[in-house]
Each structure stands twice: as structure tokens, then as C-alpha cells.
Amino acid sequence: MPRPVALVTDSTALLSPAVAEARGVTVVPLQVVVGAKAYDEGMDAEATPETIAAALREWTPVSTSRPTPAVFLEAYEAAAAAGAEAVVSIHLSGDVSGTYESAQLAARDASIPVRTLDTRQLGMAVGFAVLAAADVADAGGTAEHVLAAARDRAAAATSLFYVDTLEYLRRGGRIGAAAALVGSALSVKPLLKIVDGRIGPLEKVRTASRALARLEELAVAAAEGHQVDVAVAHLANPEKAEALAAGLRRRLDDRLGALGVSVGEVGAVIGAHVGPGMVAVVVSPRDT
Structure with missing residues (x-):
């Protein structure tokens, strides 16, 4: 029997197909355009992180686009047809993508109530919010309770990352307040943070190894006093990502x-x- 409250999110939440299916979450893909060809993220096999990293290194034009309201409406109506009485639709920050706006527009035309949430976050900070919402939905919570669980989990999350260069963020217009770092970007590894839905500057360090050390320190500090879920993400930088994760497992074992x-x-x-070389960490307290 389907849950009364269905869940929808977008592909930037980084939920694997297996997790999304197991937790009853519909994932609407954003598109990435490489050269002149568009791909649905998570659905087209060609749209891999490796492909994107290679294209960026080769200066092949790469851009992204949000799902249309029609695509979201199709997801909402499929939930209604499956027996859902309401939908909670949870998305990445509206300040870096028009995805949330598309969800809002679609919600107006849906045949069942749809509550939309701009998490003001990116990546697994959104994913953890979706999983928190799924816990409440599985327990029979109302749409309001499901929405509140996602909103609280997202608000409590800390999202930190470093990039090898700010050039890719600058090209895509996503740099926000971190633009102040551009002038010195050649001599530093910028540490960045998601602040109220935007990418903001945190610190400047001289080396990648120091950047990783600071990410670990900052993540441990963010976990202080909480039981947490932690996600490390990267683009074409698996060794440094694994090293950061190992340090966090060791230092946060009891949390x-x-x-x-x-x-x-x-x-x-x-x-x-973000470009090749990026490493990110999300600390998401479960005891919000």
C-alpha cells in the first residue's frame, strides 16, 4: 500500500537509484549539456562525472538546465495515480538553480496538494533532508510533518568544500560572495561554505593537503554535540576524498x-x- 505522502526530489540530491527506490523517492533529473548534446543526469549513461571532468579540462562548453514544470507535474500526477494523497517535493537551493521554481509552478496545477521545499542546500545536504522526510512519511506522518522534518534537517546541515580553482564556479555564475577570492585564486585553495543557499567564502589556504586538514577540522567541529550522518563527495579526486573520509571515521566514530x-x-x-579536484563534506545532525 503506498504511503499517503509521496516524496519527490531532484538528481542533485545525490541519492543512488537503489536508495531512492528503497525509500520510495521519485528523483527528477536536471540536465547537463556537453557541447551541443543534452543529457538527463542519472538517467543517461553518457552523463558521468568522468565525462564532465574530461570536458571541463578540454574546455568543451558545459552547462546545466533545470527540469521543466511539466516534468515535475508528471511526477506529481504519477504519485496521485499510485494512491498518494499529498506530495512533498524537496530541492536544492533556489539561489543556484531554477529547479525549485519549476517545482513550485508544477505544484499549482497538481491534482493533489504538493508542498515544495527550498532546502537552501546542495548535494547530500539535500539528500539527508529527503531521507529524514522519508522516515517521517514511513511512520505515517502528515505532509506538514514530513515537510518540517526535511526543513529542519537541511537547516542543521553544514556543507563545506574546496576547489582547485574558482574558474568553473565563475563561468557558471554560481560564485556569489566567493567572488572576492577570485583575484588570489591562483595562489590559494579556496575553502567555501553554503550560507543561506549561496556559495560563500570561508578561508584561503595554500595547499590541497592543508585544505583537506581544515575540512576535517571544520567537519569535526560541526559535529560537536550531535549524532551525525556525514558524506564526502568529490570530482576526479578519489584519493583525497577517501583520505578525508578515513580521518572523519576515526575522529567521529562515536557520533x-x-x-x-x-x-x-x-x-x-x-x-x-565545481570542476575537477573538488572535495566536499556534509555534516548532517540527526538529532535536530
């Missing part, structure tokens, strides 16, 4: 739940904006 510290490559859409 980690069943999910532990996950490690994975970012999707094609996020990868298109």
Missing part, C-alpha cells in the same frame, strides 16, 4: 549512525560547476 561516512563522486550537474 556516526548506520550510514557512517559515505564517499562518492558528485553528479554531472554539480560537477559541471
